[in-house]
Amino acid sequence: MELRSNFPPNTARAITRRAQWVSLGIDPADLERPKVAIVNTSNDLAACFAHLDDIVVVLKEELRAAGLLPFEVRTAAPSDFITSAGRGGRYILPTRDLMTNDVEVMVEGAQLDAMICLSSCDKTTPAHLMAAGRLNIPTVIVPCGYQHNGLAADGDADVEEVFLRASQQVLDGDTVDAEVIRLADQAIRGPGVCAGLATANSMHMVAEALGMAVSGAAPVRAAGERMWDTVRRSARTLAALVESGTRPRDIITAGSVTNAVRLMLSVGGSINTIKHLQAVAIEAGVDVDVWESYRTLGRETPMLCSVRPNGPHLVEDLEDAGGAATVLRELLPLLDGDQRTVDGRTLAENLAAARPADGTVIRTLADPFSTDPAIVVVRGSLAAEGAVVKRPVPDPGPRRFRGPAKVFHSREEGVDAVADGRIQPGDVAIIRGIGLVGGPAMGMTSAFIFALEGRGLGSSVAVITDGQMSGLVNQGIVVGEVSPEAATGGPLGLVQDGDLIDIDLDAGRVDLLVPEAELAARPAFTPQTQVETNGILDQYRATVQPLACGAVLCARAGLTGEAP
Known part of the structure; x- marks a missing residue:
């Protein structure tokens, strides 16, 4: 097998690599084997990562047994609950792209032949998928499971x-x-990502739907029997991928991305999956509008399970009922079953072994929990490139809201207005200038939404922002991630107090009801506050692309990768 990691033996580069690796205890006879990066995001900051080092030990043994030579590499890794403390949480989203670059530096720089990625907290899975698409070398994603938690432990x-x-x-x-x-003190009883269908578990399931994780990989209990089975199968699967030369761009296609969109709509997954899937598509060179896919497919994809925060069931219930594989099995009539997977089989072939829906935790297409979408992408004169709304299931309404704007320029300013009684029922509260560029890195508005709920205004006041909200927010009408954002010339920056705004979830629209001539005469948006960072956030502000491009850091990413 011709491997890009094997340099001509009598060259200085080959000799110096030998010197480094033999000094680490590697048998010279193994230096011709395919060289694999184990991408580890372990650190001591959060429970999400507490078990990853234990996985590396087992994974190295399995990879060596499969004829591969493993090298552990480390990257940055944020935890939303921990690394959100500095700069108002603005480090969280940029770290996704920082991790992608970390992987490129370590794997492409060393010219390794393949990689297996230990994906845990919210941003690690999208980063690993993005890196897979960019480097295009044989890759398997290993979802590392969710934490045992208080609700599941009585x-x-x-x-x-x-x-x-x-x-x-x-x-x-x-x-x-x-x-x-x-x-x-009792909420977290073990390692792994947060329970429920927030971003981490949602992206674990996305990796399986894309075909980049072995079938049955998500969701799984961290350090549980199924997780260890996934780890071992993933090692053997990677060896087969190296042998066959199958690469991520053979697997991540418009069809597989659309399959992942369908899965997320059917489980009411995290709204963050929209921008992450778009970023993965960009990095893999796939021409697909993920925002439009969510908008159109949301109207024809029924909700097949109702897991916290959408409904009463726990993620443990979802795993025990068959997990992503069973949901995909029930969705198969709506999917492209011919898509390839890392298992070496098509998606449909994989799903033939999945258990059928139990009718309680996971339902069938003929008997769904709801036909109303939990994730609603809207467009219109106020959001030409898209915005997103998360809704409860079943949806009690209202699904139409029209009212006058009240404009704020920070979450804190909005919270003060709630406390002072300046926001009244029927208002449309605007928080702008906190998007990808304006934030930078998308400020969080959840505290403002919680403040409205606390004053009994959650259902009588609509919210529109170019910032983001927690995946836990699914009450009232909250239109988040408006694009184009105010700071880049979007019409949100032209809104004035009293302007009439119309939100129609059934029509998928959010419109500013002000004549174009009047808007054209208004002064351009000027940020009232500017976060000074003197570091990575300034670099992010200068290089980030719009949400329509997945908020990646270049217009179109992607190295082609050399044949292994």
């Missing part, structure tokens, strides 16, 4: 419930009480 709360309760108490002007502290 307790009262998981970490997301603790976050919501604590946030509301602080916004009400109270100190966090002893009950919430008790819940916090």
Whole structure:
């Protein structure tokens, strides 16, 4: 087998590599084997990563047994609950692209032949998929599982419930009480990502739907029997990919991306999957409008399961009912079953072995939980490139909202207005200038939404922002991630207090009802505050592309990769 990692033996580069690797205890006889990066995002900052080093030990053994030579490499890795403390949480989204670049530096720089990626918290899975598409060398994604939590252990709360309760108490002007502290101490009972269908578990399932993780990989209990089975199967699968020369761009196609969109719509996954899937498509060189796919397919993709925060079931229930594989099996009439997967089979061939829906946790196409989409992408004169709304299932409404704008330029300014009674029922609250460029890196508006809920305004006030909100927010009409954003000349920057705004979820539109001539005469948007970072966030502001491009850091990414 011709490998790009094997240099001509009598060259200085080959000799110096030999010197480095033999000194690490590698048998010289193994230096001709395919060389594999184990991409590890382990650190001590959060439970998400606490078990990854243990996985590396087993994975190295399995890879060596499969005839491969493994090298562990490390990258940056954020945890939304931990690394959101600095700069108002603005490091979270940029770290996705930083990780992608980390992988490129370590794997492409060393000219390794393949990689297996340990994906855990929210941004690691999209980063690993983006890197796979960019480098285009044989790759397997390993979803590393969700944490055992209080709700699944006869307790009262998981970490997301603790976050919501604590946030509301602080916004009400109270100190966090002893009950919430008790819940916090019992919320997380083991390693892994947050329970529920927030971004981490959603992206784990996306990796399987794309065909980039072995069948049955998500969701799984961290350090559980199914996770270890996934780890071992993934090592053998990677060896087969290297042998066959199958690459990510053979697997990540318009069809597989559309399959992943369908899956997310059918489970009401995280709204963050939209921009992440678009970024993966960009990096893999796939011409697909993920935003438009969510918008159009949302109207014809029924909801087949209802897992927290959308409904009563736990992610443990979803795993025990068959997980992503069973949901995909039920969705198969709506999918492209001929798409290739890392398993070496088509998606349809994989799903033949999946268990059927139980009718309780996972339902069939003929008997869905709902036909209303939980993720609604809207476009219109206020969001020509798209915006997103997360809705509860079933949706109690309203699905149409028209009212006058009240404009704010930060989350804090909006919260103060709620406290002062300046926001009234029927208003459309605008928080602008906090998007990808304006933020930079998309400021969070969840605290403002919680403040509205705390004052009983959650269903009577609509919210529109070019920032983002937590995946936990699915009440009221909240239109987030408006693009183009105010800071780059989007019409959101021209809105004035009192302007009439119309939001129609059934029609998929959000419109500013002001004549174009009047808008043209208004002064351009000027940010009222500018976050000074003197570091990576300034670089991000200068290089980030719009959400329509997945918020990647270049107009069109992608190295072709050399044949392994």
